[in-house]
Amino acid sequence: MGLELYRIFLFMLxxxxxxxxxxxxxxxxxxxxxxxxxASLASGQWPVVLIWIAVFSxxxxxxxxxxKRGEFRKYKGAYIAYIVALFTEMFGFPLTLYLxxxxxxxxxxxVVPFTVFSFRFLGVEYELMxxxxxxxxxxxxxxxxxxxxWKKIYxxxxxxxxxxxxxxxxxxxxxxxxxxxxxxxxxPTIPTxxxxxxxxxxxxxxxxxxxxxxxxxxxxxxxxxxxxxxxxF
Numbered sequence: 031m032g033l034e035l036y037r038i039f040l041f042m043l044x045x046x047x048x049x050x051x052x053x054x055x056x057x058x059x060x061x062x063x064x065x066x067x068x069a070s071l072a073s074g075q076w077p078v079v080l081i082w083i084a085v086f087s088x089x090x091x092x093x094x095x096x097x098k099r100g101e102f103r104k105y106k107g108a109y110i111a112y113i114v115a116l117f118t119e120m121f122g123f124p125l126t127l128y129l130x131x132x133x134x135x136x137x138x139x140x141v142v143p144f145t146v147f148s149f150r151f152l153g154v155e156y157e158l159m160x161x162x163x164x165x166x167x168x169x170x171x172x173x174x175x176x177x178x179x180w181k182k183i184y185x186x187x188x189x190x191x192x193x194x195x196x197x198x199x200x201x202x203x204x205x206x207x208x209x210x211x212x213x214x215x216x217x218p219t220i221p222t223x224x225x226x227x228x229x230x231x232x233x234x235x236x237x238x239x240x241x242x243x244x245x246x247x248x249x250x251x252x253x254x255x256x257x258x259x260x261x262x263f
Contacts, residue, residue: 040263051164054144055215058161062218075121082117083110086169086209108229109206115221116213126219165216168208175205189248191255197263199241199255203233204262237261 061067087110119125144160178194179201194201207230214226241261244252 037260037263051161054160054164057144058159058216059218074123078121079117082121083113086113086117108225108232112210112222112225112229115219115225116217119219119221120217124219125221129220159216161216165212168212172205172208172212175201175208179205189244189251189255191259196259199259199261200237203237206233207262 145157148157175194175198179198182193182195183190198204210226210229214222241252241256245256
């Protein structure tokens with residue numbers, strides 16, 4: 031009963047969070063897809079692009095499947111490509127808005143996004159949007175799940191069912207999905223939406239493949255574990 035109440039509480043918490051942030055993200059999307067925002071978005075700050083790509087690409091260091099490393103490692107490139115596309119459009123060149131500007135309605139002024147605070151970096155003034163702050167916070171949680179899951183199974187020789195794996199059978203896939211989804215909503219572009227959707231499908235299929243292999247290897251022990259523990263949360 032305790033675990034069921036925990037799951038119900040968690041789902042309610044997620045639902046409240048999504049309802050609360052929905053207006054913020056819708057306002058942010060309206061701003062990003064307004065052709066009048068083009069001048070302010072075309073920043074061309076390539077050093078900033080490289081810094082953020084380096085920061086978020088560190089997550090890929092933990093994408094190692096301990097029993098069959100080559101099977102999982104090949105998907106690092108897809109994740110890094112997603113990160114490159116995301117921050118290139120965010121701080122480098124707003125390709126999506128250029129492509130869509132001819133089809134979008136031309137409004138006199140962009141919808142002003144919710145701004146948390148402004149700061150200077152490499153001699154350029156930036157306004158931190160609330161959506162970026164939310165996406166960053168969710169990414170930190172996702173990154174923690176990736177690292178906790180990786181540390182638990184990296185050298186494990188038997189089925190791991192304790193630690194973070196008491197609550198999720200695939201904490202690394204959950205963490206990656208949180209990072210991808212949060213930035214898909216915070217900065218929606220054509221490349222990130224397409225690549226993010228593909229990555230989510232890839233991680234789901236990898237999770238299913240892993241479950242079949244673990245069931246074959248551990249038999250009834252894994253089946254009992256899978257009944258008690260949700261796939262993600």
